[in-house]
Amino acid sequence: MARHRTPLIAANWKMHGDAAGVQRYLEELLPAVEDRPVEVVVCPPFTLLPAAVMIAAGSRIAIGGQNCHWEERGAFTGEIAPAMLVELGARWAIVGHSERRQHFGETDASTAARARAAQGAGLSVMFCLGETLEQREAGATFTVLERQSAALAGLDPTLLAVAYEPVWAIGTGRNATPEQAQEAHAYLRGRAAAVFGAVPASRLRILYGGSVKPDNAAALLGQDDVDGALVGGASLDVAAFSAIIRCAPG
Numbered sequence: 001m002a003r004h005r006t007p008l009i010a011a012n013w014k015m016h017g018d019a020a021g022v023q024r025y026l027e028e029l030l031p032a033v034e035d036r037p038v039e040v041v042v043c044p045p046f047t048l049l050p051a052a053v054m055i056a057a058g059s060r061i062a063i064g065g066q067n068c069h070w071e072e073r074g075a076f077t078g079e080i081a082p083a084m085l086v087e088l089g090a091r092w093a094i095v096g097h098s099e100r101r102q103h104f105g106e107t108d109a110s111t112a113a114r115a116r117a118a119q120g121a122g123l124s125v126m127f128c129l130g131e132t133l134e135q136r137e138a139g140a141t142f143t144v145l146e147r148q149s150a151a152l153a154g155l156d157p158t159l160l161a162v163a164y165e166p167v168w169a170i171g172t173g174r175n176a177t178p179e180q181a182q183e184a185h186a187y188l189r190g191r192a193a194a195v196f197g198a199v200p201a202s203r204l205r206i207l208y209g210g211s212v213k214p215d216n217a218a219a220l221l222g223q224d225d226v227d228g229a230l231v232g233g234a235s236l237d238v239a240a241f242s243a244i245i246r247c248a249p250g
């Protein structure tokens, strides 16, 4: 099947990184990205966003935040507003990561609100969803994806990448098989067709996340409905992340 979607490879640094490291990392990543038909997004912690934006300015690397709030301002200690990310030069925000859902009480409703607010401020959204091991073993994967993807309604598909991240694969070293990823992505594209209409759904990017490494990236990225990867642990090593980028078909 012909692809109409530029591959997108994104790095989620989680709560890692420092000022010296971000400089070294991006300076090494820049040549790896040059002239490749791929979009690259790096999402460091909030504190490193200004440095990252400055170093990546004018390059093919976009910078993103790892979360954002649904309100424009207010008494929300520890949160960040979408416009604050925009002011720093971020172009993307990760929303609904399973670590946010698991450790910080994020719900389908709060995730949907964050995504809407992010797009409202002009950010593109990497919208994470995926089932737990218990849900998969109970045969409930599609039920969970159906429920979580309901939050996509009302979003702008042109400012969106859905990230299928099975919780059991995140940070565990146990990636979904290419077939499992393709099955879930095809399901999600079908859901997106219902939400956005067939044409935008065929253009919607659906990323896979969960223990992506240089040695499994090519097989995962080679699946018809896998349009890129959201990479956690392996993205901390610029050589590994560059190797994953090189696996993107193009």
Ligand code: PEP
Residues within 6 Å of the ligand: 012, 165, 169, 170, 171, 172, 173, 209, 210, 211, 212, 230, 231, 232, 233, 234
């Ligand atoms: C993630 O944090 O989004 C992720 C996919 O992590 P890892 O690659 O470490 O599994």
